[in-house]
Amino acid sequence: MQRAITEIIEAILKPLRFASKDSFARLSTLRGLEKLVTVICSNGLTKELSSVDSTKLTFVADLFAGFDSLNQELKKDVIIKALAVLEGAADARLTAAQAEPYCEPPRISTEEALAKLQKLKTPLQYVKGIGPKLAKRLEKKGMLTVEDLLYFLPFRYEDRTKLKTIKELLPGQTETTEVKVLVLGEVRYGRRRVFEMATSDSSGILKLKWFNFRAQYMKRYKAGQRLMVYGAVSVFGMQKEIIHPDIEVLDENVVFDAETQGGIVPVYSQVENFHQKTIRKLVRNAVDEFSHCAVGALPETTLKKHGLVELSEAIRQAHCAVKYHGSFDALKARRSIVFDDLFLLELSLATRRQNAKNEEGIRFLSSDSSLLSSKLEAKLRQLLSFKLTSAQERVLSEIKNDMTSPHPMNRLVQGDVGCGKTIVSLIAGLWAIESAYQCAIMAPTEILAEQHYLTTHGLASGLGIRAAFITGAMKKSEKNKALEDIRQGKADLIIGTHALFQKDVEFKRLGLVVIDEQHRFGVIQRAALRKKGAGTALPDMLIMTATP
Incomplete structure (x- = not known):
C-alpha cells in the first residue's frame, strides 16, 4: 500500500515540479495539467489507501477542478498548495490554512463602483420613454x-424564430402563432358568459x-387586427382553441419576420393594462442606458468556475434575449443574477458576524471576579422536580x-412547545443576576408574558430573586412602582410585553435580554430593547422560538 501511494504522489509531483521550476517559467507552455492530475488522483482513490492519503488525493483533485480556466497567478497558487500537500503535509486541511491565498485585484475602483451604483438609484421618471405619469x-x-x-426579470420567454401556422399547432402543447381577428364578442354557454374571438391564417381557424x-x-x-398569440392549444368540438392566451397586438401593414423581429422574446408579469410590447420597450430603454452600471460582486475566477457571466452582461441577456437567439441561455443569465x-x-x-465579534459586550463574572459560579443555579436545580435533559445541558454549556x-x-x-426552553432561559438569567446585572424577558402577548411570570416568579422568590412584571394594561400606580424598582435596580428579573422597550422603562444595569417567539417582534423593536443596556457594552441576547 505504501509503495502504491508513493508511485501515485510521484506521478503527480513530476509535472508540478516541472511547472514550478525557474519561478514557473514553463507554466504557460503546459497543456492538459488539470486532466492529468485529475485522472491520476481518481485512479489512486480506487486503491486501498489510508484515510490520510485518501484525504491528500481528494484535496489535490479538488484543487485542480477548473485549473485550465484560471489565470497565471491563480495557477501558481494551486500548484504551490498541491506541492505543499504532496511533499510532506500530514493533513491537507493544515496546508490549505497555511497556504497564502491569492487576492484577485478589483476590476474597477471603489469610486467608479459607487458612481455606477448611484446611477442605478435614478428615479424611473428620468428614463427614456417613461416620464412622471408612467413612473x-x-x-x-x-x-x-x-x-x-x-x-424586473421576465418570467418566461417565447421562441418566435419558428412560428407555426394554425394547421401545425399541436393540441396539448404550448405554441406561438400569428393570426388575424375575424370576429369577436360575448358568447353565452348556458348561463356562463365567455369572451370569444375567431382568428385565422392561411391554414385554418x-x-x-x-x-x-x-x-x-x-x-x-x-x-382585422394582427395578433401574436401564445398559449396551451386544446380542441373543443373539432375546433382548435386557446383558453386565456397571452396576446400581443402587431403593427398594421408591417410584415412580421420571425428571424429579425422575433427571436427569443421576454415575457413579463402584467403591469396594469400595459401591452407586453410597451413593457419590453420601457425595459429595453433602461437596459440600453443603465445596464453597464450594474456592478457584480463575484471575482472573475468564481464566474469561470461556476460557468456564470458578469452581472451587467447577465442583465442584458435576461432582458434582450432577442439579440442572443443564436447563443441565448436563459438559465445561465438568471442563475448568474441570483x-x-x-x-x-x-x-x-x-460582515455582520465579524462586526459583532468586535462589539463590546459583557463578560459575566461572579461577584468575586471569578468565572461564573453556579450557586443560584444549584439552588434552582434543587427546587425542580425533574432533571434537565442532555440537550438542555448542552445548550446551557x-x-x-x-x-x-x-x-x-x-x-x-x-425547540417544540414544552421542551424546556423557559427553564434554560431562567438559568441564563440567574447567571446574569449573579453577576450583578438585570435580566429582561419579553413575550409578544400579555397572556404569554403572564405565563412566564407565573412560571418563574415562584422559583425566583425561592431563590431570593426580585421579579417585576410590566405590561401596557397595568394600572398606573402599579406600573410606576415597577418602573421605579427597575430604574433603581431593586428588580433583578423583569418580565413583560412590548412595554419593556418603551422610553419610560429605564434599566439600572441590563445584562441579558430574553425574547420569546422572536418572529413576533420587529428588528427595530429588538434593537430598542438591547440599547437599554448598561453603559457602552451591549447586553447579551437570547432568542427563543418554537418555529423552525
Missing part, C-alpha cells in the same frame, strides 16, 4: 428606480376564449461560553 403607474408594481426595473374578462377587451381588440444576489447576502451576513466571552451573545434557541 406613477410603475410605482404600483413596486418599481421606483432604474435598479428596480433592471431586476383558431378560437381564443376568456372565461374571466373585462369590458375593456371589447375596446382593445378589433376585427448567484450574485445570494453571494452579496452571504457576504453581508459574514454553549450559552455559558457565550456569556463569559467579552463580546455580546446573540443566540437562538429553537
